[in-house]
Amino acid sequence: MFAEHRSVRSWPAVVVALLAVALVPAAPAVGRADPVQEEMSATERVVAGLEESPVHVDPSYASAFPEELAQETGRRITDSGVPLRVLAVPLIEGGDWNGQADLMAAAVHDRIGGEGHYLVLDGERLSGHDFSTGSTTQVSRAFYASQAVSMGMGDDAPVAERVERAVDVALSDDPEGAYTAADEQRDPGALDWYHSLGPGTYVLFTVLPWILAGLALLGLGVALFRWRRPRRLPSLPQHAAFDNANQARRDELAAKAGRELVEVGERVSGAVPVADDPGAVEALHQALDAHAAARQVYDVLPAEGALVDIVGVLVLLDAAEDHVDRAIRPAGRRRSTPVRSHCYANPLHGTGTRMTRWREFGGRGDVTVPLCAPCAGAVRDRRRPVVLPAHHRGREVPYYEVPAAESVWAATGYGTLREDLVDRILRGDHEVGPR
Ligand SMILES: [Zn+2]
CATH class of the missing domain: 1.20.5 (Single alpha-helices involved in coiled-coils or other helix-helix interfaces)
Known part of the structure; x- marks a missing residue:
C-alpha cells in the first residue's frame, strides 16, 4: 500500500565503499570566502554539522525549522542515547546525492558508521532511513516514525511540528506500535x-x-x-526537452546548443515572411532577436558550461523557432501557433505545460506558472518538483532562488514570468553578477 520501501539495510562494505566514492561530489568551484568550508563536500558538511548536534538544519530551512527548536530537539536526542539524527536539507535532482534522501542518508551514515536512524526533511517531505550494524536486529525507528507522522498528521501540518512528533515516535519505546496505531486509526469512519x-x-x-x-x-x-482534450498539434522540435540535466550531460547539452544555434540561425535567415503582413514581419523580427540573444548567451558560456545558461540558449532557440513558424504562416493560422511555454520549474522538462498555481515551500508566496505534468503533480501533492539547479555563491539552489538582480533567468523564469527576457539579454542584463 505504501510506495515507500523500508530502507532498513545493513550495507555490505563493498557497496558502501562504492557509494562513498560515487557520492562525494566535486568541491564547489568558487573558492574565495572560506577555503576550508568550500573544499568540503556536501556530505562532509552535513557530517561536520552532525558532530555539533544530531539535528542538522540547512540555512535555507532556518525559517521553517528555527534554531531554538533544533537545539531543543538535539538535546532530547542526545539525552535519550538513541543514535537518531535529523537532517533538514534541500535535495535537488542532478545535485548532491542526485536529490535522493536515501542516498544522502547512506552517504552520511557511511562516514559515521554503527547503528543509525535518520529523519530527512526535504521541502515538505519527511522520510526515515535506518541502518543497523548487521549483528543485531534493530527497530526501524526512523522509518516507523516518518510513516506514523505522515499517516497521523498528513503532509499539511507545519514541518516543525511534524519533525517534533517524528522525533517523539522515533525515541519512544515502541515506534512500530505507534506506526501500527496510526495505520489503524487512519481515516476513521471510512469503513464504518x-x-x-x-x-x-x-x-x-x-x-x-x-x-x-x-x-x-x-x-x-x-x-x-x-x-x-485538445488533439496534440504536430509539434516543432523541442530543443529544451530533456527530463534530466545532471552534470554529466552538461557538455552534451552545450554541444547540442552550439549545433542548433547554427541550424536555427539558418532557418531564421532563410525565412520569408508572409507578404504584405506587418504581423509576419514583426514575428520574424522577434525570431531574429531571440536568436541573437541565444548567440549572445552562448558566446560567453563559461568553460565548464553553466547549466542555467545552456538551458537559456535552448529556451531562446525554441522561442526563435516559434516566431519563425508564425512569420511564415498566414495571419489566420498564426493564432493556432502560440509561442510555447517551458516548464517553469525546469525548462528542460519541455513545453507540454499548463498554467498551475504553485505554493512554494519556504513562504515565497503563490506563483501561477506553466508546469509540466509531473511538476504539476508534485505541486499538487505538496512535493518539490524536480527543479533546475543553479550554482550561487558556492551552493546549489533552485535557479529561481538566485536573486533576480543577479540572474536574468531567475528574474524572468526563462521568459515564463515576464515577456522581456530577450530584451533584457540584448541590453546586457545577462552579464551581471557573480555566479
Ligand atoms: Zn516540469
Whole structure:
C-alpha cells in the first residue's frame, strides 16, 4: 500500500565503499570566502554539522525549522542515547546525492558508521532511513516514525511540528506500535458505513446500484475528458526537452546548443515572411532577436558550461523557432501557433505545460506558472518538483532562488514570468553578477 520501501539495510562494505566514492561530489568551484568550508563536500558538511548536534538544519530551512527548536530537539536526542539524527536539507535532482534522501542518508551514515536512524526533511517531505550494524536486529525507528507522522498528521501540518512528533515516535519505546496505531486509526469512519450495514443482501440491494452508477459516471467522465482534450498539434522540435540535466550531460547539452544555434540561425535567415503582413514581419523580427540573444548567451558560456545558461540558449532557440513558424504562416493560422511555454520549474522538462498555481515551500508566496505534468503533480501533492539547479555563491539552489538582480533567468523564469527576457539579454542584463 505504501510506495515507500523500508530502507532498513545493513550495507555490505563493498557497496558502501562504492557509494562513498560515487557520492562525494566535486568541491564547489568558487573558492574565495572560506577555503576550508568550500573544499568540503556536501556530505562532509552535513557530517561536520552532525558532530555539533544530531539535528542538522540547512540555512535555507532556518525559517521553517528555527534554531531554538533544533537545539531543543538535539538535546532530547542526545539525552535519550538513541543514535537518531535529523537532517533538514534541500535535495535537488542532478545535485548532491542526485536529490535522493536515501542516498544522502547512506552517504552520511557511511562516514559515521554503527547503528543509525535518520529523519530527512526535504521541502515538505519527511522520510526515515535506518541502518543497523548487521549483528543485531534493530527497530526501524526512523522509518516507523516518518510513516506514523505522515499517516497521523498528513503532509499539511507545519514541518516543525511534524519533525517534533517524528522525533517523539522515533525515541519512544515502541515506534512500530505507534506506526501500527496510526495505520489503524487512519481515516476513521471510512469503513464504518460498511460495517454498519449488516446482512449481505442489504449491502447487495442498497449499495451495489450506487457503485454501478458511480462507475458508469466515471466512465462517462473519462470519455468526456478524452473527447474534450485538445488533439496534440504536430509539434516543432523541442530543443529544451530533456527530463534530466545532471552534470554529466552538461557538455552534451552545450554541444547540442552550439549545433542548433547554427541550424536555427539558418532557418531564421532563410525565412520569408508572409507578404504584405506587418504581423509576419514583426514575428520574424522577434525570431531574429531571440536568436541573437541565444548567440549572445552562448558566446560567453563559461568553460565548464553553466547549466542555467545552456538551458537559456535552448529556451531562446525554441522561442526563435516559434516566431519563425508564425512569420511564415498566414495571419489566420498564426493564432493556432502560440509561442510555447517551458516548464517553469525546469525548462528542460519541455513545453507540454499548463498554467498551475504553485505554493512554494519556504513562504515565497503563490506563483501561477506553466508546469509540466509531473511538476504539476508534485505541486499538487505538496512535493518539490524536480527543479533546475543553479550554482550561487558556492551552493546549489533552485535557479529561481538566485536573486533576480543577479540572474536574468531567475528574474524572468526563462521568459515564463515576464515577456522581456530577450530584451533584457540584448541590453546586457545577462552579464551581471557573480555566479
Ligand atoms: Zn516540469
